[in-house]
Structures are given as structure tokens and as C-alpha cells.
Amino acid sequence: MVEYTTSEVILEYLVREGVSYAFGVPGHGCTAFVDAFYDRRDEITPIMVRHEQAAAHAADGYYRASGRLAMCFTSIGPGATNLVTGLATAFVDSSALLAICGCEPQRDVERGVLQAIYRHYESDFKNIMRFAVKRVWSIQKAERVPEIIARACKEATTGRPGPVLVEFPIDLQHRAVEVPGIPSPEKHRPKGRILGDPVMVKEAAELLASAERPAILVGGGVILSGASDEVVRLAEMLGAPVLATMMGKGAFPEDHPLFAGYAGWSGTGPGNEVARSCDVLLAVGTRFADLTCSCYEPGVTFNIPPTRLIHVDLDPLEIGKNYPTDIGIVGDAKATLAMLIEALASLLGKGSHKDSPWIRRVKEAKERWEAELEPIRSSGKAPPTVPRLLKELREFLNRDAIVVGEAGWAQIFLFQQFPVYEPRTHISSGGFSTMGFAVPAAIGAKLAQPGRQVVACPGDGGFLMTLHEVATAVQYGIPIVIVVVNNLGWACIRDLQWIQCA
Numbered sequence: 001m002v003e004y005t006t007s008e009v010i011l012e013y014l015v016r017e018g019v020s021y022a023f024g025v026p027g028h029g030c031t032a033f034v035d036a037f038y039d040r041r042d043e044i045t046p047i048m049v050r051h052e053q054a055a056a057h058a059a060d061g062y063y064r065a066s067g068r069l070a071m072c073f074t075s076i077g078p079g080a081t082n083l084v085t086g087l088a089t090a091f092v093d094s095s096a097l098l099a100i101c102g103c104e105p106q107r108d109v110e111r112g113v114l115q116a117i118y119r120h121y122e123s124d125f126k127n128i129m130r131f132a133v134k135r136v137w138s139i140q141k142a143e144r145v146p147e148i149i150a151r152a153c154k155e156a157t158t159g160r161p162g163p164v165l166v167e168f169p170i171d172l173q174h175r176a177v178e179v180p181g182i183p184s185p186e187k188h189r190p191k192g193r194i195l196g197d198p199v200m201v202k203e204a205a206e207l208l209a210s211a212e213r214p215a216i217l218v219g220g221g222v223i224l225s226g227a228s229d230e231v232v233r234l235a236e237m238l239g240a241p242v243l244a245t246m247m248g249k250g251a252f253p254e255d256h257p258l259f260a261g262y263a264g265w266s267g268t269g270p271g272n273e274v275a276r277s278c279d280v281l282l283a284v285g286t287r288f289a290d291l292t293c294s295c296y297e298p299g300v301t302f303n304i305p306p307t308r309l310i311h312v313d314l315d316p317l318e319i320g321k322n323y324p325t326d327i328g329i330v331g332d333a334k335a336t337l338a339m340l341i342e343a344l345a346s347l348l349g350k351g352s353h354k355d356s357p358w359i360r361r362v363k364e365a366k367e368r369w370e371a372e373l374e375p376i377r378s379s380g381k382a383p384p385t386v387p388r389l390l391k392e393l394r395e396f397l398n399r400d401a402i403v404v405g406e407a408g409w410a411q412i413f414l415f416q417q418f419p420v421y422e423p424r425t426h427i428s429s430g431g432f433s434t435m436g437f438a439v440p441a442a443i444g445a446k447l448a449q450p451g452r453q454v455v456a457c458p459g460d461g462g463f464l465m466t467l468h469e470v471a472t473a474v475q476y477g478i479p480i481v482i483v484v485v486n487n488l489g490w491a492c493i494r495d496l497q498w499i500q501c502a
Contacts, residue, residue, distance in 0.1 A: 006145045007036035007173050009182065010100070013149045015043045017185050019069055019098070021062060021447055023047045023055040023440075027075020029102025032173035034073070047447075047476055050468035052079050054440035056086020056163070057466075059097040061441030063090075064427045065402055066448035067224075069157055071098040076170070077117070080125060085434060087163045088132040092431035093247060094220060096161035098152055101125075103138070103167045126167060134162040139169065142177040150183040158190060160315050161224060193225075194314065196331030196339055204282070204310045204327045205343035211280035211308075213358045214240040217263065217292075220247030220430070221285015221313060221333050223423045228252065230337035231284065237344055240282070241274050241362045243267075245292045246415050248285065249426040254419035260362050261369070263301050264292040266412040269372075270365035275301045277361075284312045285333045288322040289431060296322065312336050373417070386410075386485055390418045393455070393483065400425060401453035402445050406437035408493075410459035410485035418457075436465030442480045443473055453481070460486040 004012065010033070014022075022044055026034045037046045049055045055072035062070035074080050080101035090097055103125055117125070126136040135155045137148045148166060156164045208214055216235055222228060228251050235242050235252070241260035242252045252259055261271030275281075276299055286292065294300035304323040311319045312329045319328035329336055377387045390413060397403075399421050405414040405428040420426045427445060429437040435458075442456035463484050473480055 003176055003178050005032070005036065005173070006139070006142050006168075006175050006177055007033045008039075009145045009177065009179060010149050011036050011040045011044060012182050013146065013153070013185075014071065014098075015040060016182060017069060017153050019044055019071055021045050021047055021059075021444075022071045022073055023049050023058040023444070024073035025049060025052050025055065025075065025079060027079045027102065029076030029079060029170055030073055030100075030168070030173070032170075033100065033102070033168060035174075047443075047472065049440065049443075049472050051466065052082035053086045053436065054443075054466050054469045054472070056083050056090065056097065056099065057434075057437050057440035058444035058447075058469075059099075060086065060090040060093075060095045060163075061404065061427060061444030062448040063096050063161075063444075064093075064441070065424055065445035065454075067226075067424070068448065069096055069098060069153060070444065070448075071100065073099070074101045076102040081128065083165075084128065084132055085432075087129065087165065089429050089432040089434040089437060090163040091132050091134070093429070094161050094224065095163070096156040097163045098156055099133070099163060099165045100168055101165065102173070103169050126165075129165050132163070133165045136165045136167065138167040139172055142172055142175040143179070145172075145177065146179055146183055150185070150188050153185065154188055193332035193335035194330070196312065196329040196336035198339065200327055200329045201336065201339045202343055204329060205340055205347055207280055207308060207310060207327065208238055208240075208282060208340075209344060209347040211238075211278075213277060213279045214238045215260070215274050215278035215281050216240050216242045217245065217275070217281060217283040217286055218242060218248040218251040219245045219284065219286025220251075222248055222251040223285075225285065225314075225333035225335075226423070227284070227334035227337055228423050230334055230341060232256065234282075234337055234341055234344070237341065237348055239356055239359055241278075241359070243271050243274060245286050245289070246428060247430045249415060249428075250420045250423045253421045255421060257363075258359075260366065262416060265294040265300075266291060266416060267301070268416060269369045270362060272301050273365050274362055276303045276307075278307055280308045280310065282310045282312070284337065285314070287313075287315075287318045291430075293322065377417075386413045387417050389483070389485070390414065394418055397453055397455065401455065402427060402442075402449060404428065404438045404442040404445060404454070404456045406441075406458050406462045407433045407435045408459045408462065408490070409487060410457055410462065413485065414457050435459075435462035438462060439466045439469045439480075439482060440472075442482070443469060443478050446478050446480050455481045455483055457483050457485060460484055460488065461490050
């Protein structure tokens with residue numbers, strides 16, 4: 001038996017988990033926990049941000065850039081409620097992080113102590129957070145800390161990833177506890193991947209092999225699974241153009257001849273043409289969000305039906321949710337696509353698809369789109385057009401540079417007009433579309449990938465929401481670049497209001 005404080009138990013486990021950074025703001029609700037970092041500072045570096053929302057975004061950006069877990073911590077009350085937006089952003093986009101927040105001492109529950117809420121209900125901060133995380137734990141007994149922290153990390157990183165929250169009472173944070181041993185993370189994880197149903201995979205292969213105009217839609221699940229190589233091989237086998245969602249951007253190299261663009265109202269002309277014209281669509285790791293589907297207007301982006309849909313996703317609740325599915329396969333993207341490639345190998349001939357009518361049509365649509373955009377990209381206007389700015393930024397940056405967007409027109413331009421070539425090189429607050437995400441997420445991304453260029457591209461409105469995190473980057477010597485797309489206001493909303501209300 002070894003004696004630790006409960007806070008030391010948590011940090012000992014996180015070291016074994018491989019957590020290298022903790023982002024947070026200290027307060028009276030987490031002093032003992034913060035103090036425990038001192039003896040582990042060479043293994044877990046605490047980064048004191050200027051606002052708790054930024055702590056969550058930084059941990060989120062760290063995971064999106066690397067696939068490795070980071071954590072954030074806060075004090076009680078407003079420190080904890082400031083986390084909500086950051087956690088919700090990570091939850092909607094299936095990004096893993098661990099959050100630990102202080103709460104009132106157990107002996108003082110319902111007494112209305114400083115920064116506690118108690119009047120109408122027994123203090124129940126967990127209810128504020130439940131919609132924004134995969135799971136909430138509240139530590140009630142010191143001896144259960146090893147179990148709870150192990151379960152929290154497992155929950156965050158397995159299955160469909162997401163944020164988790166552990167509520168840590170003030171009077172337990174320095175409590176001495178004897179533990180027989182700290183859990184070993186690898187002994188508490190499922191190994192391997194979830195395979196798709198072989199019968200369904202065979203049916204999907206037969207349907208794809210019979211298609212005249214196949215297409216593939218890649219979402220964030222492809223990146224989370226590490227399935228980019230399988231998508232490239234499958235596309236080349238089928239002669240299928242590939243579309244990307246915002247979360248799937250980077251899953252397929254955008255200089256590949258089979259890359260067709262993006263689907264949705266913020267997508268591209270050729271992307272939407274492929275989406276509405278394909279006869280069989282293989283969608284992998286996507287939830288068919290309204291952004292991808294032009295608010296589900298038939299024929300604007302997708303025509304499902306008559307397009308036949310094969311949907312592969314780790315989460316069974318996403319299959320058939322927004323479009324009727326001909327073949328739904330629950331499984332890990334990488335493992336299931338490998339099965340599909342094997343099944344197709346015996347069904348397809350070895351002929352080239354480069355000159356098929358379908359591929360020629362897609363190529364011509366891309367050429368028309370590029371010709372339409374070229375005058376805007378090459379414009380000598382002052383101030384420069386955003387497409388010109390992004391073109392020159394792309395020419396300057398390395399191929400593996402990471403760009404971080406957030407919301408509004410700046411996000412849409414970055415998605416539509418800034419090509420990326422590798423997974424985890426485009427990071428954006430997708431489903432929750434959170435302003436103020438870019439700068440703190442870029443800080444996390446740079447710490448995760450210190451050898452790469454990292455550029456945050458917020459609009460002027462979003463930049464002002466977390467402007468204070470520039471001070472964090474300077475204090476800790478985190479060399480991110482910030483390119484502010486200044487459109488002089490809440491431009492996306494201004495334009496929308498003109499369209500709807502003028």
C-alpha cells in the first residue's frame with residue numbers, strides 16, 4: 001500500500017495515461033489539486049490560461065491535432081460554468097478531453113458557500129454539464145479516486161470520443177488515501193477495432209461494384225479512426241470521387257485527382273454536383289449535418305433517394321437518422337473499409353477509371369469551378385480578397401501545417417478555399433460553431449505538434465472573444481501565428497439578416 005493525496009493519485013494516473021498538458025485557471029476550489037502539479041511539473045505541464053472556456057478549447061485542439069488526451073481544470077462555480085461552451089464544442093465534434101472542476105466541500109453542501117448554487121435544488125452542478133459531455137462523475141469517497149479517474153479517461157477515448165467531467169470536492173483534494181496500486185491504463189481498455197457485419201459489407205461491395213456513378217463522403221470519423229489510406233485505396237479501386245465534410249477535411253488529400261470538393265451550402269460547385277448526381281454514395285464517419293446537406297433541401301446537395309446510400313459509422317444512432325439508408329454498417333471506419341476493400345477485390349476488374357464518363361464529368365466541373373475562382377484569388381484589390389489571402393497563405397505554409405478556424409465567414413472560406421493534404425491539419429469548431437475557438441485551440445495544437453507550423457484564422461469578432469489568450473501564448477513561448485480575417489463586424493450574421501429580413 002502506498003499513501004498519496006487524492007490529487008496525487010489523479011496526476012499519477014494521468015502520467016501513466018500519457019497526458020502531458022493540463023490547461024486551466026486556478027481558484028480557491030482547486031488549490032490542492034493545482035499544488036499537486038509541482039512535483040509532477042516535468043511530466044504534466046500546467047498551462048494557466050486567461051479564461052476557462054479557453055482551457056477546454058486548448059485541450060480540445062490538442063486532441064484534434066494529435067489524437068492524444070489532454071485535460072483542463074477549473075475552480076468551483078463560475079470557473080466551472082465557464083467550461084460549458086468549450087465542453088459542448090468538443091462533444092458535438094467527438095473530441096476527447098478530461099475536465100476536472102472543484103466543487104463545495106462535502107460538509108457544506110446546501111449551505112450556500114462561496115460560489116455554490118443551492119437555493120431551488122440541492123447543489124447539482126452535474127446537471128448543468130450533462131448535455132455537454134459523455135459522462136459526469138462526482139467523487140464522494142477518496143478511496144474511489146483511482147477507479148473514477150481510470151473510468152473517465154477510458155470513457156473519453158473509447159467508442160465515439162468526447163469530453164468527460166469529474167467533479168472534485170474541495171475537502172477531498174488533499175485527503176490522504178492508501179491505494180494498493182494505480183490502475184494501468186492498458187489493462188482497462190478494449191483492444192482492437194469494431195468490425196462491420198461481414199454480410200452487410202458483402203452487400204455494400206456488390207452495390208458499389210454495380211454503380212455507374214459511385215462517390216465517397218468522408219467525415220470526422222475517418223480521421224478519428226485513421227482510415228485515410230483505406231479511403232484513398234477504395235476511391236482508386238472504384239474510380240469514385242471523394243467529398244469531405246467540414247470535420248472530414250484532411251481525411252483525403254485535396255490534390256488527389258479524385259478529390260471532388262465539399263458538399264453542402266458552404267461547399268463547392270463540383271462537390272455538390274457529385275453529391276446530387278451519384279447513383280451510390282458511401283458515407284463514412286459522418287452524421288449528415290445540415291451544413292453538409294444544405295439544410296436537407298432535396299436536390300440542392302443530396303438526392304437520397306434515388307441515390308442509394310451505404311452508411312458506415314461507429315455510432316449506430318447516426319445511421320438512418322437524417323437520410324434513409326440502403327445498407328447501414330456499424331463499425332470502425334478503418335477496419336470496415338479494409339473489409340470492404342477485400343470484398344471488392346474479387347468483384348472489380350483491373351481496368352482504369354481515369355477516362356470514365358463519370359470521372360471526366362467531375363474533372364470538367366472542377367475546372368469550371370477553378371476558372372470561376374481564379375480572378376478572385378488573383379485580384380489586386382486592396383484590402384485583398386479572402387480567397388487571395390488564403391491562396392498566398394497556402395503557398396507559404398508547409399504541406400503538413402495545421403490551420404485552425406472557428407465560425408462565420410472566416411470558417412467557411414477556410415473550409416472551402418484552403419486546401420489541406422493530411423489528416424488533423426484542419427481544425428475547426430464544426431457542429432457547435434463556437435466563436436473564440438481558434439486561438440486557444442491553436443495553442444493546444446501547437447503543443448501537440450511542436451514541429452509543425454500552426455496558424456489560427458479567426459474572424460475579427462471571434463478573435464476579440466479570446467484575444468486574451470495571446471497573452472497565454474506569449475507567456476509560455478508557444479509560437480502560433482494568428483491571421484485575423486477582418487470583415488468589420490458580425491459579417492455572416494449581417495449578410496444572413498439582409499437575406500432574411502431586408
